[in-house]
Amino acid sequence: MDWAVITDNMGYMLGGLGLTFQMTLIALSGGMFLGCFLAMGRLSSKKWVYYPASAYVHFFRSQPLILVIFWLYFLAPVFVGRPLGAFYSTMIAFVFFEASYFSEIIRGGIQSVPKGQVMAAQATGLGFFTIQRYVVLPQALGNMAPALITRAIVIFQDTSLAYVVGLREFLRRVNLVDTREVRSVELYCFAAVVYFVICTLGSLFADHLERKREASKA
């Protein structure tokens, strides 16, 4: 064992976390944004809205993310008309992919609000958007908060897959150091600990929210 390899390359490797967080944030916000529309489509009673949205969601949920990253790496330039670069094509892949998961979380959140709530609001004469804004969404958001955070943690872990198209995020940098120094045990243990600590903090936060929600219900 030679832990010096970690202290020596600490700055370089942790520097990759910047890109990791950046990717997480883009995937999270982009995925949620697109996911909102998909969720509305999935809840729509219009068939021509419902079926395309459902097909999209089911298709992406059946795919491995790593393949989607590859696929868009090849596909995106064809559509855009010029080479895009690994970062942009990967981010597009993440947003498209995560949107399908967020759509289901958001849909579940909206459906968790009892129909009686909407009817009661309608009975007082409120309009569709007022009802959504003041009655449905506040309740739905509370209900889906833990699931959203859990998904954020999964995204954070999944950013490591950008490794396959050569993006130098945290894991890629650890991997590069390993190629040079050949100290796999120490380096991958280090990587595991870094991910573990961050993800554990995240899931503790999710648990905390969940408990708070349960407490407020009781």
Add this chain to the structure above:
Amino acid sequence: MIEIRNIGLWYRKGQKILDNVSATVGEGSTVVICGPSGSGKSSLLRCINGLETFQEGEILVNGISVQNPNTNIYRLRANIGMVFQHFELYPHMTVTENITLAPMHVLKISKTRARQKAMELLERVGIADQAAKYPGQLSGGQQQRVAIARGLAMEPALMLFDEPTSALDPEMIQEVLEVMVDLARDGMTMVVVTHEMGFAREVADEIIFMDHGRIVEKGNVQTFFNHPENERTQQFLARILR
């Protein structure tokens, strides 16, 4: 048959569920326990077959101490049938399988013999035609009769009933009570937690009224209904017999 001596039971934070409860149930007699919800009736019942662990006192069933570490609690439970408020049938097994499970694995009776026995019991509770169905396909009253048959399959010396009719729709209560009355008339020793005062009047040898974990009043049917001494009992009866 059952000797309950100064039982005390509490969960954490010092809230007492049972407080200095004593009672005796003679062989072949039927004892009805009633009282408001949260008065400790069900807990007392569960103490008798060791499903609940109490901190004070002692319970003897046929002279065997329930909480003595040397007691084989499984053998003791095999000798005590229990029927629950929500039936608690095994939903993944057919009616027959529900009844034969314990006889086959505890008494080591052969499958054929156990099935035969199950059919006899189903006949007795009046639903032999439902033997191959799953609990989810039966009405509440039918499910509860299956639960009674499941208890009887172990040929217990004693049956415990924990509010057997309170989860049932009104029109199904009678069919379950009839089975229980028959059982009492056949000389089964029974402890029944129930609010069915008609049933109590018909077969109870003794009625116990509990409140806040204590036995407030006990007596035979005549004195209990006609001359209740305690004020709480009077209030309770006034409300329930209205």
Add this chain to the structure above:
Amino acid sequence: MLDYNFEWSILWSQTYGPWLLKGIWTTIHLSLLAWVIGSMLGLMVALARLAPYRVVRFAGGAYVQVFRNIPLLVQMFFWYFAVPALLPREMGRWLNHEVPHLGYYCGVVCLGTYTASRVAEVIRSGFLAVPKGVTMAALATGLSPWNTYRHVTIPYALRISMPLLSNEILSCFKNSALTMTIGVMETTGMAGLIDSFTFHGLETTTAASLVYLAITLCVVAAFARVEKKMRIPGLMERSN
């Protein structure tokens, strides 16, 4: 639109067609093997998490936490690069040089242990969903705790868990794509490999994604059949 010269025929060309088929076959048996390991280990971890002994419970909980909070890719690298280095020198050398398809075995073990942590959570929640009264009723008839577990709690819990377990087998298929990073030539890996020979990655990755879609549809259909067979009249109404 960039000019792109589509050449779908490479998918069924004499050289690359069989490669792709081989990749698909690898995906299937690797995932199924990992799934078998994952579900058996997962059941054990779930039981450990519910055990009456604190130490065992803690161990089960720690297992789930560790495997869930470390990216699968890091775990892949760990099994493939670090584990041989952790073993005694001779053994590590033997693994690296003498064992053919080391990546495959590492992939199976990695995916299996990871899947176990997820299956454990699903099964555990199934156990927690078994009404306490049913267990109590079994104990009241004199059944021993073990017999109660075996005949009542376990079958009941597994039936509750079934729909979610089908999700986990799908995840297992999808996650198997990560083994390409340690040199296993499964569907995704093959798509990349053919691209490096032909520069027709768009066609190969499109084909690969249709393969995953087909696998998903097959698994969903198969589970629907199994569930229909195992369905017990009235059970779900009760547990709702």
